[in-house]
Amino acid sequence: MDFCGWVNNPPPDSGVEWDWFSGESEGLFAPSQDHSTGSSLGHFAIFSSQDDFHSGKVAQLESETMDAVERACLEIWHFAEGFGAQQKPSDITLTVFLSVGGELRPLLNTSGFGNNSWIPDRVDYSASGPHQIILQANCPESEVGSFSVDDVHIIRGRSCDETGLTTTLTPPTTTPAGPSSDMDCTFEEGWCRWIQEVGDDADWARHTGLQVDDPWNGPRFDHTVGNNQGFFLLLNGSGLKDGERAAVSVPAVSLESQSCVEFWFYMLGPSVSSLDLLLQTNSSELLVWTLHGTQNPEWTSARVTIHTNDSFKITLAGHRNTQSWGFIAVDDVTVRGGACSNQNVCGFDSDSCGFDNSVSQRGLWGRRKGGEHHGDHTYGTEQGFYMTVFSSNSRQPEVADLLSPAFSSSSEMCVRFWYWLPADSSNSLSVHVQRDGEPGDALWRRPGSPSTGWEVAEVTVSSPARFYVVFRAVHVPGTSDSVKIDDVSFKSGACSPAGSCDFESGQCTWVNIHKDGGHQWVVANGGSHGPPTDHTTDTPEGQFLLSLSRQHGSVAQVVSEWVQEKETSCFTLWYHMETSDSGTLRVFTRSGPSDQTLVFHSNSSGSRWSRFSQTLNSTNLFQLLVEAESKSSGFIAVDDISLTPGVCKQNETTSGFEGCSFENGTCGWEDVSSGQFKWERGRNATGSAGPPVDNTLGTEEGWYMAVEPHRGEHVSAALLQSPLSREASSTCTLHFYHNTYGEGRCGGASAPLLLALTPD
Numbered sequence: 001m002d003f004c005g006w007v008n009n010p011p012p013d014s015g016v017e018w019d020w021f022s023g024e025s026e027g028l029f030a031p032s033q034d035h036s037t038g039s040s041l042g043h044f045a046i047f048s049s050q051d052d053f054h055s056g057k058v059a060q061l062e063s064e065t066m067d068a069v070e071r072a073c074l075e076i077w078h079f080a081e082g083f084g085a086q087q088k089p090s091d092i093t094l095t096v097f098l099s100v101g102g103e104l105r106p107l108l109n110t111s112g113f114g115n116n117s118w119i120p121d122r123v124d125y126s127a128s129g130p131h132q133i134i135l136q137a138n139c140p141e142s143e144v145g146s147f148s149v150d151d152v153h154i155i156r157g158r159s160c161d162e163t164g165l166t167t168t169l170t171p172p173t174t175t176p177a178g179p180s181s182d183m184d185c186t187f188e189e190g191w192c193r194w195i196q197e198v199g200d201d202a203d204w205a206r207h208t209g210l211q212v213d214d215p216w217n218g219p220r221f222d223h224t225v226g227n228n229q230g231f232f233l234l235l236n237g238s239g240l241k242d243g244e245r246a247a248v249s250v251p252a253v254s255l256e257s258q259s260c261v262e263f264w265f266y267m268l269g270p271s272v273s274s275l276d277l278l279l280q281t282n283s284s285e286l287l288v289w290t291l292h293g294t295q296n297p298e299w300t301s302a303r304v305t306i307h308t309n310d311s312f313k314i315t316l317a318g319h320r321n322t323q324s325w326g327f328i329a330v331d332d333v334t335v336r337g338g339a340c341s342n343q344n345v346c347g348f349d350s351d352s353c354g355f356d357n358s359v360s361q362r363g364l365w366g367r368r369k370g371g372e373h374h375g376d377h378t379y380g381t382e383q384g385f386y387m388t389v390f391s392s393n394s395r396q397p398e399v400a401d402l403l404s405p406a407f408s409s410s411s412e413m414c415v416r417f418w419y420w421l422p423a424d425s426s427n428s429l430s431v432h433v434q435r436d437g438e439p440g441d442a443l444w445r446r447p448g449s450p451s452t453g454w455e456v457a458e459v460t461v462s463s464p465a466r467f468y469v470v471f472r473a474v475h476v477p478g479t480s481d482s483v484k485i486d487d488v489s490f491k492s493g494a495c496s497p498a499g500s501c502d503f504e505s506g507q508c509t510w511v512n513i514h515k516d517g518g519h520q521w522v523v524a525n526g527g528s529h530g531p532p533t534d535h536t537t538d539t540p541e542g543q544f545l546l547s548l549s550r551q552h553g554s555v556a557q558v559v560s561e562w563v564q565e566k567e568t569s570c571f572t573l574w575y576h577m578e579t580s581d582s583g584t585l586r587v588f589t590r591s592g593p594s595d596q597t598l599v600f601h602s603n604s605s606g607s608r609w610s611r612f613s614q615t616l617n618s619t620n621l622f623q624l625l626v627e628a629e630s631k632s633s634g635f636i637a638v639d640d641i642s643l644t645p646g647v648c649k650q651n652e653t654t655s656g657f658e659g660c661s662f663e664n665g666t667c668g669w670e671d672v673s674s675g676q677f678k679w680e681r682g683r684n685a686t687g688s689a690g691p692p693v694d695n696t697l698g699t700e701e702g703w704y705m706a707v708e709p710h711r712g713e714h715v716s717a718a719l720l721q722s723p724l725s726r727e728a729s730s731t732c733t734l735h736f737y738h739n740t741y742g743e744g745r746c747g748g749a750s751a752p753l754l755l756a757l758t759p760d
Contacts, residue, residue, distance in 0.1 A: 005063065006063055016047070022040060030046060035150040044079070045135075046149075047092065049092065049146065060135065061135040063134070072125055072157070073124055075155070075160070076120070077118045077120050077149065077152075078149050079147075080092065080147050080148075081114060082144060089114075094110050095108070096109075096135055099132040107133075115502060115505060119537075186331070190206075197317075200247050206232075208230060210229060215529075216236075217236050218236055219268075231331075235329075236326065236328070237327075238320060238321065248315070248316050249316070252311045252314050255311070258339045261303070262303045263302055264330070265331075266295075267328050268294055268326055269324075271321070273320050273324055275328050276290045276318075277289040277290070281311050282310050288383045291380060292380075294520050304379060345489040347378030347486060354404070355405070355488075357402060358470070362394070363400025365389055365400050366390050370383065378486060386485065388485075393477075399474055401470050402473075402485075410462065413461050413491065416491070416509075417486070419457065419483065421451045424450075427473070427475060428474045429446050433461050444457060449591070452593055456561055469490075498564065499563050500644075507545070512557070513559055526539070526540030531609070534639050535576075535609045545558065546635060547583075555627060559626075562622070563623065566645060570643070572641070572643075572644075573638055574641075575612065576636075579633065580604045582635055587624065588627065589622045589623070591623075599616070667723070673718045677716045681703055
């Protein structure tokens, strides 16, 4: 056990200690990987409350005694988990104390956040004499969960503002089994045997994070050593013409008939083109793997099995256009003999990963290689494999059940997979749990309109006894195409609700739609051209979706997974628009690519995070689509999208000033008129009674507040009063839309609209 000099010293009435765990340790709420190495082999300190003995207890971890310091920065990474703690603060709290001369002074108090990721906290402090830092975890009575800490650093002589984070946000290099080859390269000492292709339109550059001055010009850290001094290959910026290509290649020497090429890539920006892996043979150049567009803001591994009978060169090619904005980076290339093994995700490219057909059904699943017009999802080319239902000579619809390997855990698991439904609407795909010979009721089902590409879905499964996850396809005879699935993965814990995402760990099940001449939504944080903080954590490190384009009228679209049938649900979205010139934000529900209904649109948020909520009524499957259309300048950001059962709450307010669209009520705004002239909530009016459409939805279904005309004989003021708002800053901006119509009694314009601030 290695606590690096830190010592357990629990209070006398507690007796509970911090444990030293790794991702491979047994524990209900233990993280699957540490923060330092980003792997299951790395260690961390954990306080876990899994039973009544630990509930209501306190654990303390004390540092060594350190000398006095005028200023220092304490940095700590933490990870929280627990029942019901997903996407919200945890029940267990961590308090960091400074102990000087026997006196304790709290420096930091946090509850963490259950978003399945390591979160940093930093605080400045000073000590007039010898001192210690104390980490105290406190679990309330009857609560269960865990709180883990890692990478505790004390930077003496500098404030937190004067130094960046000292630890990497990315996992280290993982080396595949087998001896190294002449084709391997980390780019730390140069280009190894890789060379720039002659005659290309552009070149890759060998870069470090120190040379990156903008978050969309390159990664802050390399992948090999995980800091800003490590090297990687980089292609960024825009090209002088469309279709520019930059390629590096290495001679393919001493290869087996099958080899595994692994490399790490980082692709980020609103207009990123594509990265390709190619094989040069004696007769042609074969595209083996390709990826297009912005990805999650992290280093990601690609593992590709290549067949090398007559290959003499391996090539990595990046592409960019005149409107490109962003970067493509590559690091840590390795080549090993033999096919790639399946790791956390099963892409079916080497084998079936333990999946098998059910003997109780006539239909059969099997591995199939991609075709000319239908690549798999893993490789994106016809060289990859997926699972599909084989056609038969039967004249009756056939059911095919594909069973996963057996699971014995009683905890909830999240199953994530990609699928493709054929054009015939009679085909369907569903997910079940099988425990005693027969699958149970469908936990997820996708009938209806055909897929326009690979689509993603997540479903939560659990069982008190040993079970299988079943993918059931109904195949209609006479159709030339059938259901396909690819890239299946399982992780502990329940999935996020369909359509919901806080973007702290990526895009969840929201997928960018590629549009010619458009741009893409990017997962960004407070330093990436958008708002200074996200909405979820209200910190610069928190993440959100960001739309930003240099082209007027450029459109970015992102779509959710299909939402299962719900009679009524509440859709909520937080949005932030820099200025009224940022463009237009729209939200649609859709039941197919050409069948969509506008739910919300806005041209401004008042330069702050604003909330929109709308009750949705649907008995059919639907998707949510968020669209941003750029204007002359500024950004559009969205965060904390949620879809919850039931109607949206009316008159719901927060501690700060809350905007109101009046779609679900008046949000606490009320008429306080003393005369006969009054404000009323209305819609779809005509003439002087009000506009036919509102501003929020732009349709006759939208609501607004209006003054009822021709009411009363005496002139009086109609007063609409907001809920009581706490002071937010020394200056605030009130942003609203208004619509006036008609003439006054004296033949002039309509009655004036006046604003007044009333102190509490």
